[in-house]
Amino acid sequence: MRPDSTPLIPPTAHPALEEALQFKLRRRVSTAGHLGELLPLAMRIGLLQHALRPRLRQPQLLLFVGDHGIAVDLNPPQHLSTTSMVHDVLENRVPLPLFAHQQGLSVSVVDAGLATPLPIGPGVISRKIAHGTRNSRLTAAMSLDQVNSAIRAGMEIAQALPGNVLGCAAIGVGARESAALVIARVTGRPLHDLVYAGPKMRREELEHTLAVLQTALNRHGPIEDPVQALATFGGFEMAMMVGAMLKAAEQRHLILVDGLPACAALLIATHIAGPVIDYCLFCRSTDHHGLDTALAGFESTALLALGLESLDGTGITLSWPLVRAAAALLTEVVDTVEPLPPSDEPEQTTPSADIDQDCIRTP
Numbered sequence: 001m002r003p004d005s006t007p008l009i010p011p012t013a014h015p016a017l018e019e020a021l022q023f024k025l026r027r028r029v030s031t032a033g034h035l036g037e038l039l040p041l042a043m044r045i046g047l048l049q050h051a052l053r054p055r056l057r058q059p060q061l062l063l064f065v066g067d068h069g070i071a072v073d074l075n076p077p078q079h080l081s082t083t084s085m086v087h088d089v090l091e092n093r094v095p096l097p098l099f100a101h102q103q104g105l106s107v108s109v110v111d112a113g114l115a116t117p118l119p120i121g122p123g124v125i126s127r128k129i130a131h132g133t134r135n136s137r138l139t140a141a142m143s144l145d146q147v148n149s150a151i152r153a154g155m156e157i158a159q160a161l162p163g164n165v166l167g168c169a170a171i172g173v174g175a176r177e178s179a180a181l182v183i184a185r186v187t188g189r190p191l192h193d194l195v196y197a198g199p200k201m202r203r204e205e206l207e208h209t210l211a212v213l214q215t216a217l218n219r220h221g222p223i224e225d226p227v228q229a230l231a232t233f234g235g236f237e238m239a240m241m242v243g244a245m246l247k248a249a250e251q252r253h254l255i256l257v258d259g260l261p262a263c264a265a266l267l268i269a270t271h272i273a274g275p276v277i278d279y280c281l282f283c284r285s286t287d288h289h290g291l292d293t294a295l296a297g298f299e300s301t302a303l304l305a306l307g308l309e310s311l312d313g314t315g316i317t318l319s320w321p322l323v324r325a326a327a328a329l330l331t332e333v334v335d336t337v338e339p340l341p342p343s344d345e346p347e348q349t350t351p352s353a354d355i356d357q358d359c360i361r362t363p
Contacts (some may be wrong), residue, residue: 009249012047012278019141021046021330028329040347041281041303041326048279049164049252056254056324061105062125062244063089063313064154064237064261066113067132068174071140073212075173083116083175085311089171090123095310099317105167107313110157111148113236129151129236136181137216142234147231147239154243158251166248167320169285169313170237170261178292179264181213181233186226186267187297190301191217228272234264241265242272249276256319258283259312263294279324281323282316283310 025039042185045054067082086109088094110125115132118124128151133141144301147196158166172178180194195209216233223229230239242265248255249269257266257280269276282295284302286309295301303319 009273009275009309011158011176011275012044012050014047014050014298016048017050017052018043020052024052024330027211027335028333035233035329038322038326038329041323042329043266044281045254045323046325046330048254054327055331055338056165058325059105059167059320060161060163061100061107061167061169061256061313061316062110062157062161062241062330063107063171063311064112064240065118065170065171065245066111066175066235066237067115068178068235069133069135070137070171070178070212070216071174072135072179073137074209080173081116082311083114083118083193085171085173086114086118089311090121094314095231096314096317098282103317103320105317107165107319109171109333110237110240113151127157127240129153129239133178133235136178136233137212137219140220141178141230141234142236142239144228144231146236146340147227147234150236150239151243151246154240154245155247157240158244158253159246163178164253165256165323166253167256167258167283167316168241168262168265169246169258169311169316170235170241170265171236171311171313172235173263175235175237175261176259176288176290177209177213178233178235179261181216181236182229182238182264183237183260183267183297184213184293185223185229186271187199187219189293189297193293196289198289199286209225226268230264230268235261236269237261238268240263242269245269245276245280246273249273249279253279254323255280256283256316256318256323257281258314259284260288260291262312263291263298266296267297281319283319285310285315 021043065086097107108123108125111128113129129146184191191213220232238261282300284304
C-alpha cells in the first residue's frame with residue numbers, strides 16, 4: 001500500500017549542468033587551492049537545486065517524536081521518558097536548540113505519537129496519530145491506515161514550511177530499536193549489526209535487546225512490502241518523516257538526515273520514490289555502530305563525525321555551517337564572467353535554458 005498521493009520526484013542527474021558546475025568549481029580551485037570535500041558537496045547542492053548559483057533559505061529542523069510499545073520490554077521503569085527528552089529540547093536544557101539558534105536553524109518538535117499530551121506552544125507542531133505504537137513483539141505496531149495518515153501528515157507539514165532546507169531527526173524511547181527492526185526486515189541486514197552500539201554497550205544489554213527484537217521479527221515472519229514492514233515494526237515519527245522527505249524532495253529541497261530512525265524513514269521513502277536519496281545528506285549525533293551499518297546501506301557517510309553522544313538532530317546543527325559554506329562556493333564567490341565549460345559548438349557556450357541560474361524558487 002502507498003499514500004494516496006505519491007509525489008513525483010525528479011532525479012538530480014543533469015550532464016550539462018554537472019559540466020558547468022565542474023568548470024565553475026575548477027575556477028575556485030585555481031584561485032583558492034584544493035577545497036577537498038567541499039567540492040563534491042557543492043556539486044550535489046547545485047544539482048539538486050538545478051542551479052549554477054544555488055540558494056539555501058530558511059533551514060528548518062524538525063524533531064519528530066513518538067513513543068513505542070516495544071520500549072516496555074527494552075528499558076527499566078526508571079529510564080528517561082520521551083516526554084522528558086522533548087521538554088529538555090523545548091526548555092533549552094540540551095545543546096541542540098542552542099546550537100540551532102546560533103546557526104540560524106529553526107527548530108520545531110512534531111508530536112507524531114507521544115503517549116502523553118504535549119502542550120501546544122511555540123516550536124510545537126501537533127499531528128498526533130495515536131498515543132504511542134503497540135508492542136511489535138506482540139502485534140503490529142501500527143495499522144496501514146495509521147501509517148498512511150502519518151505519511152500524509154508529514155507531506156502536509158513539509159509543504160507548509162518556509163525555506164528550502166529540511167532537517168529530519170527523531171526523539172523517542174524505543175525509536176532506535178524499532179528502526180533497527182524496520183531496516184533488518186527490509187534489507188535483510190543482521191539485527192546485531194544495527195543494534196550494537198559499540199564497545200561501551202554492556203553485553204547484558206545487547207543480549208537482552210537482541211532477544212526482544214528477534215522475537216518480534218520471528219512473530220511476524222517475512223514481509224514483502226516495505227510500507228507494511230514500517231507498519232509492523234516502526235513508529236509514527238518514522239512514517240511522518242517518510243512523508244516529509246518525499247514532499248521535500250518533490251520540491252527540490254535539501255534534506256539533512258540524522259540518526260537511525262531517520263535512516264529507516266529514508267529507506268522506506270526510497271522504496272516509494274527512489275530519487276529521494278539524491279536530495280539527502282547525512283549527519284550524525286552519535287557514534288552508534290548501527291548507524292554505520294545503515295549509512296553503508298546507502299553507500300554514504302556522515303558529513304561530520306565528531307564523536308558525539310547526543311540527541312539526534314544535534315549533528316544537523318553542527319553540519320549546517322559546512323553545507324552553507326559549500327553552497328557559498330557557487331553563490332558568493334565573485335566571478336568576473338559567469339564560468340561556463342569550453343566548447344567547440346557555439347550553441348553550448350551558454351547554459352541550457354532549463355538550468356536555473358539563480359535558483360529563485362518559492363518554498
